[in-house]
Amino acid sequence: MTVGLALSSGGAPAFLASICTLEWLAGTFPNLLTGFSDVVLATASGGSLGNAVFANAEYRIGLPHWNEATTYEEALSDHYPGKVWFAVGASLPHIGFMGSHDHSASQAGHHGRRRTPNFLSAKAWEDITLVNARRYGIKHVAGGNLRWFDTFAFIPKKAAPLHVNKENYLSGSQSGSIGLGWREMSTGQVYPPNAAVDTVQAAAWSSAFWSCGPLVNGTTLGWMLEKHLMPQDNSYYFTDGGLFEGTGIVQLLREQVTSIVAFVNMPGGDVAGVFKIMRLFGFAGGQGNWGVTGPHRLQVFSSAYGDAVRANLTNTEVMRARLTNVPVMGNSFLGVKPYMLENLVIFTNLRSQEFMDSFRDPRIKHNLSPHFPVDYPSAFDLWPKLDTNSFCMLQQWKGERYKDEIREALGQ
Secondary structure, X not given: OOEEEEEOOOHHHHHHHHHHHHHHHHHHOOOOOOOOOOEEEEEEOHHHHHHHHHHHHHHHEEOOOOOOOOOHHHHHOOOOOOOEEOXXXXXXXXXXXXXXXXXXXXXXXXXXXXXOOOOOOHHHHHHHHHHHHHHOOOOXXXXXXXXXXXXXXXXXXXXXXXXXXXXXXXXXXXXXXXXXXXXXXXXXXEEOOOOOOOHHHHHHHHOOHHHHHXXXXXXXXXXXXXXXXXXXXXXXXXXXHHHOOOOOHHHHHHOOXXXXXXXXXXXXXXXXXXXXXXXXHOOOOOOOOXXXXXXXXXXXXXXXXXXXXXXXXXXXXXXXXXXEEEEEOOEOOOOEOOEEEEEEEEEOOOOOHHHHOOOOOHHHHHHOOOOOOOOOOOOOOOOOHHHHHHHHHHHHHHHHHOXXXXXXXXXX
8 A cells, every 4th residue: 555645835834844744643653654565645835845844853953742741831932952943944044035925826826925026036945944954963954764756847938937817827829838846855757757846856846935036927028038947957947836836636646646645735724735735626726726736727626525524624723624435536737536535634733723722721821923823924034932833733743643544544
């Protein structure tokens, strides 16, 4: 039985949640992430960066662990003797020149992200990725023990820049001008097969949110200048995997895994995260927009499941949808073939009163930001330490709550 884990795009929330989720999975199911079980991992953007850190620095990372007896002082701490606090690489203060909100990126499904000025380049982003890795003591980024598909969007050079219509999606001759690429990090295999993408580039380009704006609805003059700064090889431009499909689920369906557990960690909570998920069920989602691919291009599951899935994922005291024996629809645009998926479990992040009440120390609940857990003005600003540590514990709390379902889906 081949099972799949998906870690979504989503900036700092995805980065932080991925590290904490993987640490919980490794502690709860000791053989799951060691390479001795048949697990396939698919990641995008912040999820890719989170797994890159965990795969290369698992035993150097210090993080809080949910317990009802956790005190306010413990929930505030970033001190873990001999280890590095898990969130040291979650913000990007060293690129504080990030500019105003980029509407074309938002329309493409990157709600709340910002566009950077022209002087951020592919090489600079690779360097930033390496600087962040070094914060965790990582000198060389390796692929880890699992089959790990680090996904990114690719656009043939002759098709760039892309232009969405008034409904905010590609149409006409451009409708098929973007694809979901990947590097399988343990073997070095890539898709498209002629793409030139190394390990660091895959991690960097999967998370290159700043390149979405120029590649979608860039002006003629702006594009003439900015195209030289884009992640690229001789044939393609590359950009954040979240621009195409940010959940990781589609890549796992391409691999025809028997079960999927997906952790969707988008900024904006039930709006942004569920929007991405619902497109897989043929719905436009909470933002009323289909993303750059257009209506139904990403549908892989029957719409009949949609209302129940959305109801569970937007319920603050559930935050989980579970389906069994799910027919997967064939989708030639995505390269997905029809088959039967035994288990599909999807998690989101919402402001759960039950979670906040789970701590005996009431100061934790009373001092959490009103933006907790993922509704912050920017996906890349530094969060308050209490919020950051509590967000990590929220992942563990959800895991413990649904441990039996996860165990069954993963064959553990």
